[in-house]
Amino acid sequence: MVGSEVDHKYLGTYAKSTISLNPILSAGLYKLLGLSTLLSRKLLRARKQRKLDPTRTTKSLDLYRHIIWMAREGLTMLQNDVLPELANYKGPRYAFLNELHVLALKMNASFLHIFVLFDHTYQTKTTMIPEFVSKEGRNGGVPQVNGYIVPTTTAALSAYAYMAPTIEAFNRADITANRLLPSSHPLRLSVKLEFSAFTYDCTRDYETSRMIAKKAVDEAFSSMDPMDDESFEDAMEMVGALGAMSKRGLPPSPQPTRHKSVRSVDSDNTTPGRHRSVRSNEGRPNGQANGHATNGRAK
Numbered sequence: 001m002v003g004s005e006v007d008h009k010y011l012g013t014y015a016k017s018t019i020s021l022n023p024i025l026s027a028g029l030y031k032l033l034g035l036s037t038l039l040s041r042k043l044l045r046a047r048k049q050r051k052l053d054p055t056r057t058t059k060s061l062d063l064y065r066h067i068i069w070m071a072r073e074g075l076t077m078l079q080n081d082v083l084p085e086l087a088n089y090k091g092p093r094y095a096f097l098n099e100l101h102v103l104a105l106k107m108n109a110s111f112l113h114i115f116v117l118f119d120h121t122y123q124t125k126t127t128m129i130p131e132f133v134s135k136e137g138r139n140g141g142v143p144q145v146n147g148y149i150v151p152t153t154t155a156a157l158s159a160y161a162y163m164a165p166t167i168e169a170f171n172r173a174d175i176t177a178n179r180l181l182p183s184s185h186p187l188r189l190s191v192k193l194e195f196s197a198f199t200y201d202c203t204r205d206y207e208t209s210r211m212i213a214k215k216a217v218d219e220a221f222s223s224m225d226p227m228d229d230e231s232f233e234d235a236m237e238m239v240g241a242l243g244a245m246s247k248r249g250l251p252p253s254p255q256p257t258r259h260k261s262v263r264s265v266d267s268d269n270t271t272p273g274r275h276r277s278v279r280s281n282e283g284r285p286n287g288q289a290n291g292h293a294t295n296g297r298a299k
Helices: 005-017 024-047 059-086 091-121 157-160 165-181 186-203 206-222 227-248
Strands: none
Touching: 005 024, 005 186, 005 227, 024 059, 024 091, 024 186, 059 091, 091 165, 091 186, 165 186, 186 206, 186 227, 206 227
16 A cells, blocks of 8 residues: 555655656655655554444544545645646656656555545545546446456446546556566556455456456566666565455365375384384393393303
C-alpha cells in the first residue's frame, strides 16, 4: 500500500533529484514522503488491531478514520502539487522520469484503495463523496479498453462511490508500468502486488487476484533486463509476496506420504550395515565375547 518500502525509496530519490528541475514538484514529493511515512505506521498499527466493531466508538474506529483523513490529504497533495507538474515532462526526452510517472499513478491508486478498504470494506462509514473524476469514457462504471482488467464485483460493491475510480486508477498505473518499465522492475511489481491485494480484499474477485499475481511472477522470471544488486533484492522481495498472493485462498497442497513398507533407517529395531544376529559386546562382563565364557581359567 502507500507504506511500501520500495515506494518510499523511489519517492525520496526523486524528491531530491528534481529540486533543480522543478522545485514545486520536488516540494510536493517531499510532502508526500513525509505523509506516507506517517501513514505507513498507522496502517501497520491497524493491521494488528482486532476486528473492528463499527456499531460503537472504539480506538480502532478512530484510527481508521484518521487513516482515511490522511489518505485524503495525500490524494489532495498528489493531485494538486505532483500530477499537474509531472504532466509537463512526458516523451522520450524525459525518459529518466518514467519511474516517477509510474510511482505517482500507483500512489494515486493506493490512496483510493485506502478509501475503499477502510471506509467501505471495514464499514467505517464516513459518507465521503468522491473528488476524483476521470475524463475517460466509461462503460458500466469501468473503462472498457484494451489492457484493462475489470474485476467482477457484486451489485453492493459496485454501488460504492469509490469502487469504480479505484479500479480505473489501478488499471492506469498497471498499463503505464507495463509500457514504461521492464517486467522485473520493483516498481512495476509493486503495482501488481497492490492491484492483486485490492482485487482480493475489496472486489472479492479471488480468481482475478491470483491471476494478476501469477502473471507478474511469470513475467519477472522471464525477464532478461539487467539490474543492480539493490533492485534485484527489492524485486525478489516483491516476487515472494506475489507468489504468496497467487496461492491466497487456495487449499494447501497435500503432502506426499510414504508407503507403509518403507521404514526409516533410524528405526530402533535395526541398525544399518549390521545383521541382527550380530550383537554388541558392550555391556558384557570382562572376558565374555560372542557368548563364550572363560570362567576365570588360566590359559
